[in-house]
Amino acid sequence: MGVMLEKLGSAVAGRRTRWITVIVWIVLAGALTMWLPAVGGQEKNNAPNLETDSPSVLADQLMKDKFPNGAGVPALLVWHRDAGLTEEDYALIQKTSQLLSEQPLPEQGELLPLHQMPAPALSKLASEDGGTLVQPITFAENADTEILRSNLEKLQGLVKEAAGGTSPFDAATTGVDALSARISGPVGIQVDASALFKGADVSLLIATVLIVLILLLLIYRSPILAVVPIVGVGFAYLVTSPILGWLASEGWITVDAQAISIMTVLLFGAGTDYCLFFIAHFRQELEREDNKMTALKIAFRDASGAIAMSGFTVVLSLLALLAAKYGAYQRFAIPFSLSIFIMGIASLTLVPALLSIMGRASFFPFIPRTEGMQQQRAEKRSKPFRPRRQGSKLGTAVGSLVVAKPWTVVIASVIFLGALAGFAPQVKFTYDLLSSFPKAMPSREGFDTISTAFTPGQLAPITVAAQTDGKPVELVASLSDMDLVDSVSEPVQSEEDPNLQSVQVTLNINPYSQEAMDLVPLLRGAAEEALDKVGVSDAESKVWVGGQTATQHDSQLLTDRDNKVIIPLVIGMILVLLIVYLRSIVAALYLIATVLLSFGSALGLGWIVLHYGMGAEAIQGAIPLYAFVFLIALGEDYNIFMISSIWKKKAKMPLKQAIREGVAETGGVITSAGLILAATFAVLATLPIQVLVQFGVITAIGVLMDTFIVRPFLVPAITTLLGNRAFWPARAELVGEEQSKSGKHRQIV
Template structure:
């Protein structure tokens, strides 16, 4: 089958047909379907419809409609305290918004109808800050919200006489203003990703091109993988755009950014796996068609296996309950699937057309071709002595001292893995944005000038709680500072809501841990008042409750998806290698390097870059990528050892397998790690953390697990590495003595 496929792509006419099919497919899809960037939805919900905080928000909207809507928080601030003129400006803006409401605008606090002392009660204790909420209808488009915020800024500038939104927050005595809250954060997050796809793609393409030129020193060869990746992207983007337009999937800027990096990184790797094998065969075969057939037969199995491993691992994210994970599944798996197909069809066709010239100026030739070339130049042919490469020395080391290599690798990775036990996690997405982002600046002003819990009070809604001492029970919770008087619903007086202000940062881990205590206190109060079903009569909403639900879903997804990914990879390895032993240690080594990458990444992020915590989504993101991509390199190397074992002793097969695959896997690993490191250039901390940890994991797989640990374990196990398969016997004449 492999011979027939390779012969087809190397055929005189079929290779051109293959190229034309890809060109036509990319052109038709690009013209007829929208690019995926046009279908981004950056405010898609992450929590499930039945998450407790989501249900609480629905109850608030239904029974307390005056508090419903998405708020924009206008944060007014002046060092030394707001003046009477400042309050007059704030009241004038409120009056303008009340008399000429913006599109989709909701309720306002009528500050313009209040006397000055009443307005001042909304200010911070030191009188330097006032937070003015302006609500907008649910599901309002981000673009409309942005237009509304620009109008508010224009109104404020006209009233104040200068632009308070351009005044620095710190070190300025003039009145400053910032827009924060959900509306401000949504707008700023969208602006952060404005043109990020193009910038990220341009930076990734340039980086990959430079690395290919430095590694292979061939201008033609450097562009061939990029052509393959470019066509794969040209097909993937409109397909994803079409699927998103039909409502089948949801895509956001973060998913597209990481998909771009993955496509160029992993896609270049697959192309290099084939190209390197083709170059090796060109030194043995004078016919490029014959060389391509041999290269396809030798590399296609490993490439297909590697591709399916990544596709299935990424597709397992479909099992996620947390929206951000689920939105990754289809874009990532489809991109890798199309890239794998391109590396097995388009790349062989291109290499068949260009042939040996692909490697100019270092053109691979057979020994006979070199002799003929020397004769034409009138020179005597001198066989070039093969230089020992780093891969040769590594191969010799792992077969001569396998126990030493194994113990050293496990010790290094184990020490780094132990550092992962100290990782602290955060589920506050705002903290992942730049500190100078306007909405975060406004949030910081609120944080510095109001009581910690007033940043985001917890809202407790109860039914039939008249006789219960709810306020007293809630106030008795250790993390609670105070509880407001109950607000009775005008829709149904049976419902009442309490605003619970915490005594600690409402975005902290301790605050999230307080949510179950608050729920328990409310249920206990209802139970003591005689309620038979208190659990069904309490709803808790607010930012802290949402973060708690996020942690619950994230922990659930970790427990479900991680074992599924390991199971899928184990099945594929068993089918491909037919060895239980090899499957176990191949998976075990990448798991160890994954935990070690988390540990080293945390040491760098915490001690060198000053991060107090990493985003709670990072472990699963890094796990899926590192386990799947790390197994790629293992598969490519171990398949070389497995093939060579059929014709030579195992130790020689290990030595030659490590030497043969060392160069290409090292090059591929450097390129893949560098592309993930590009994410660290974006001004979003979650991508910085993900890019750094993933790049570290790829480098560990490239320079520790693949060249040292896996072949050393294989050498120690010997024939047992093939169990339950039986190793093919090798003739004595083919035995090689190792010095």
């Protein structure tokens, strides 16, 4: 295997082939960029997350088919004045209604004809204090987000023109005696969410590149070497983006802004790590070999297997998201796994080729040299020769500690991580998209205004439809008596089927809250009971519950299902890969166990930071699975690199010495890689989107746990305690003192 890997290294980074490798990457990136569409132009931020047979989807489709006049998604134009709406304000509202009626916006549907209502009737639609009025404007349910965004911009321009050049959208919603306007409701929320992610792309990319570059400069103190990983990741991105764009344009995959944002972070974080692991081996060999090409071949032989295995582990873990039924999870699978796959290829082809071209100069001004080269250099300068210290002081100290006191290290690590993991069951989850928005976002300001002036449930009423079979069903009475229900509209009969009726249920709580979602099955049960009372048969199949709250309820059910399927699947796949790679069931089991403990502690500490430190009442429901897949896969990366070093050294020296040297040898590069990966995920915490902030914080904490506790302390300490049993069912070769103690020689099988 070693000879084959050396030949592969020569094939991609030999004296002649290195230029071919670089040219191939340049041509490939350029051709794909020119011929294929960029992924950014193929984003669909309103792609459905639920399956077509989900109850809320069936309900919404029923409303669209059987109640076409009420079908669609509403934008709520919220008018407000602290001192109360004036006659001029009402005139502007009616003028706006008239313009929308005469010049409807694209995909505009039902419009409440406020311009045809007399002033006294219009004022009755306002809140009790007369300060707020909500003007609903319905748009087609399948309208593209970009069309909706353009419509809202046109609407704001239309209002500004009707107001004589003064835009009420610029006025503060409270504290001033001026008319304010905000667009909320499902359409406003959808457009604001898209704008947040879209605006995050460029700033996220710039911030990620800068943080990686700064950390590389601090770590290596070499401007050339700091650029090499950036170049490698950059070319991987240039190749990945058009391929994803092409796949999306052909309809084979669906991509959204959120997936592309996180993919950028993953690519730069994990991609830089792979480059660092190769660079570390190359630097080490340059200190042993006079010939840079020989050093490169050996580095490729020693590093490529672990890098390929780590990348393969991450790719398979991310592909497991294809087993999800929730759309947002599925949309992550291909972009993430493809980007890591291409980055893995770049780190084993382009990066070695670049290092081969630059050689020792890539480490300037701190150029690695062999001891003989250093001695000759010292003699030429007439300076005393000082041999280089092998390994870092800290790494050597940690390695010695875990070997000398493994029980102390294991117990202390498990207690610390376990105590933090104890907070994980306290985590509260939310599916409220509004809670992810900054408080100054227009749709959230509009929601706050509605909540204060009316009932918060008016933002997104729940639709309940029932097939009565011509029986006198008391649907309104059955639903009105329920807790948390503010009001129920009069039944509306379908023109196509008079026996089919629907009502709008307005809650007195936030319709995006957990309490509101928990009410969905209760509403369904109450409606079914009302049908049963009058003798309607098979009532369970004749009730439909739709709307945003029902959609979120179904989303929660799907994510719960996906957690139960994907988490065991990822653990199983990684376990099999580790067993195949390490040829040890025992090692694979405790490596998985340590990363699971690390994930639990990251979730617990993340909750402490987000809840007690940042004031978050809950975290987004999708985050635990995202964080789990990332942390399990990336956490095993570091374990693989360290344990690979120990396994190789064990063939030449006693296990305890192999552990000491393995920890010391890999400590610096894994610490550097962990800091860079954690920093890239922490960049997400700077964005104004709470779902990304929460994901970034938890993932960054998990990476740091792996970097500073699991990898240097817990794993090597467990390996020390198990001794040669860590290799079971393979048998470890006894070396040195181990031979004399056992009196026999075991061979690795």
